[in-house]
Amino acid sequence: MHNASYHGIPRVDDRRIVSGIIFVIRNGLRWRDAPTGYGRHKTIYKRFIRWSRLGVFNKIFAALAGKGGRPDQLMIDATHLKAHRTAASLLKKGLFPRRIGRTKGGLNSKLHAVCDGKGRPLVVALSEGQMSDYKGAALMLDALPRAKTLLGDRGYDADWFRAALADRKIAACIPSRANRRVPIPHDAVLYRQRHKIEIMFGRLKDWRRIYTRYDRCAHTFFSAICLAATVIFWL
Known part of the structure; x- marks a missing residue:
């Protein structure tokens, strides 16, 4: 600039x-x-x-989030962002994916995020709306900062994800899926703190062009998300 x-x-x-x-x-x-x-x-x-x-806004967000210090606790979750017809009108395939998919709620994108114990976003990723939570976690796995514990809902209860966290010496506080034959115990008291990442998504969605996606290109919409996250949580 x-x-x-x-x-x-x-x-x-x-x-x-x-x-x-x-x-x-x-x-x-x-x-x-x-x-x-x-x-x-x-x-x-x-x-x-x-x-x-x-990638200016992405780099600014990453730089400021990286200066927040090493967190003791991480939280992971994802939320859907509705795609307006002006964004979804060009759903055709092109050189760059638009990160718009179809779910029961219609056409939307999915924002995956990891935040610290204070509810400040550290890592964000954008995908098509139908992508599962644990596949979204795979997009952010290499960028996870070191921490003692990671909190996530049962959508992240996958053996490979728990093993990946264990390799990084991060304890998983994740409830077991209902179809697990032998449930894996978790700290229910600690798990209650996961509401902070829900609050973080709510604050991001207060920005109207985040709550509803109008941008056809994924990189411009993702830049808007990074800018909002920077202004709300890191400035």
């Missing part, structure tokens, strides 16, 4: 543009409805797209 001029026209300050991007995403506006005080809506939109393609 820089503030040089182009052909004699002063470049709109990047901080002003970022404020405009945040305003649009938080309030669920169309880009053309961005207040003029933030600059031309085309400028706001073009910089958001360009920075998204460069």
Whole structure:
């Protein structure tokens, strides 16, 4: 990000543009409805797209989350984000997957997340809505920070996932599925703290363009999620 001029026209300050991007995403506006005080809506939109393609917001989120210190406790969960018809209208296959799938609730995307004991997101991933929780966990496994315990609901009760956590010396606090012949015990008192990740998802969904996906491209929608997570939890 820089503030040089182009052909004699002063470049709109990047901080002003970022404020405009945040305003649009938080309030669920169309880009053309961005207040003029933030600059031309085309400028706001073009910089958001360009920075998204460069992974700027993803890198900012990862850098700030990485400075939060080593957590004693991790929590993992996933939530569905409804895809608006403007995002789902181009469901055709292309060079890059759109991360939109079909479930009983219609077309949606699924946000997988790992947060610390304070309910602050550390790792996030986006997938098609029909992806199972434990397959989503596999997307984030290599990025898991070191911790003593991981809390998850019974959707993460898979032998391979428990073994992967054990290899990382992370104790699993996960209730057993009903079809397990021999249930694996877990700390029920500790498990009650898992509500913090549900609160985290709720705060993210307060941003209207997160609650409903309007972006056709997965990288722009994921950038919006990373930006929201950064502003809400790490600034």
